[in-house]
Amino acid sequence: xxxxxxxxxxxxxxxxxxxxxxxxxxxxxxxxxxxxxxxxxxxxxxxxxxxxxxxxxxxxxxxxxxxxxxxxxxxxxxxxxxxxxxxxxxxxxxxxxxxxxxxxxxxxxxxxxxxxxxxxxxxxxxxxxxxxxxxxxxxxxxxxxxxxxxxxxxxxxxxxxxxxxxxxxxxxxxxxxxx
Numbered sequence: 001x002x003x004x005x006x007x008x009x010x011x012x013x014x015x016x017x018x019x020x021x022x023x024x025x026x027x028x029x030x031x032x033x034x035x036x037x038x039x040x041x042x043x044x045x046x047x048x049x050x051x052x053x054x055x056x057x058x059x060x061x062x063x064x065x066x067x068x069x070x071x072x073x074x075x076x077x078x079x080x081x082x083x084x085x086x087x088x089x090x091x092x093x094x095x096x097x098x099x100x101x102x103x104x105x106x107x108x109x110x111x112x113x114x115x116x117x118x119x120x121x122x123x124x125x126x127x128x129x130x131x132x133x134x135x136x137x138x139x140x141x142x143x144x145x146x147x148x149x150x151x152x153x154x155x156x157x158x159x160x161x162x163x164x165x166x167x168x169x170x171x172x173x174x175x176x177x178x179x
Contacts, residue, residue, distance in 0.1 A: 057085035066096060071174060074098050074105055083170035091170035094122065099159030109153045110176040116168040117146040124161030129153050151177070 059065075059080040070077035075095050082092040097106075109129075120143040127137050128144075131151040138144065146152060 051089065052087040054087065054089070055085045057081035066094075070095070072097075072106075074102065082166075086170070088170040090116075090166060090168045092164070092166045095163045095165055097126070097154070097157045097161045097163070099157070099161075101154075101156050103155065106154050106157075108176055109151055110174055111149045111151050112146070112167070113173040113175065114148055114167050114169070116148075116166070118166045119144055119146070120164040122162040122164055124158035126157040126161050126163065127155040129155055 057080065059078075061078075065078045066076040067078070068076050070093070075097050078094040078096075080092040080094070082090050119138075121138050121140050123140055125137060125139045127135060129135050129152060130144075130146065135155060136144070
């Protein structure tokens with residue numbers, strides 16, 4: 001019987017913890033003499049401007065959503081609605097590179113003035129060059145990040161390649177280098 005009373009007491013305490021009931025106040029005798037470090041500093045006391053509240057973005061696949069209105073003329077982009085939902089914090093789209101690959105048009109060294117860029121190969125393959133990394137063949141299921149302002153270019157790709165690209169912020173500058 002004593003065990004049942006103990007376990008009932010323990011389960012009641014667990015319910016109280018989950019429900020938000022406050023535990024009994026602890027004695028401060030153990031912490032007397034220990035000074036707490038200040039919790040605010042000059043840096044942390046400066047308030048960041050509040051970002052607008054983000055909203056949910058849902059995007060379902062529709063062929064008619066692929067548009068030739070993006071950065072590159074040899075690509076079609078399907079916007080996933082992230083830029084609008086995040087008020088410009090990020091952008092995400094599916095990119096279809098139009099085949100066959102024409103290196104004269106495609107293989108131009110450039111960089112993007114971004115904070116973050118990630119690419120995931122959904123379908124097909126793409127051969128890239130990144131400064132400091134060299135040439136890399138990315139296949140279906142491959143993913144990579146491109147650090148801010150890294151010089152890079154596409155060297156070749158399959159006729160069926162599809163990429164998922166996520167970039168922060170949504171609006172950014174691209175700088176192309178002359179050959």
